[in-house]
Amino acid sequence: MRTRQEAIQYCLSLGGCYEDYPFRDPNWTVIRHKDSRKVFSWIFEREGNIWINVKCDPEWRDFWSKAFDSVIPAYHLNKKYWNSIILDGTVPEEDIRRMIQESYGLTGK
Secondary structure, X not given: OOOHHHHXXXXXXXXXXXXXXXXXXXXXXXEEEXXXXXXXXXXXXXXXXEEEEEEXXXXXXXXXXXXXXXXXXXXXXXXXXEEEEEEOOOOOHHHHHHHHXXXXXXXXX
């Protein structure tokens, strides 16, 4: 997963969610749960790469950031619960999907 469109398509494949552009800035795409309108994925371009902010359990937040240099405390969000995944090709796709799925589950309550 390297592009904005790939990230959006994967998020939407989880079901019960929709794509939104709340900031009148086409750089920021958020994916929300339809029922609650809660955001589980913030997708944007920064420093030449697509980034995805995802919510994490604090224990997993630290695990992911230690496992991959391209998973860092979230850009513009609460760093206790959110990580940024930089889609630079160094994080395996299965791990990116797992982090997105976790965010989807944590915010769907």
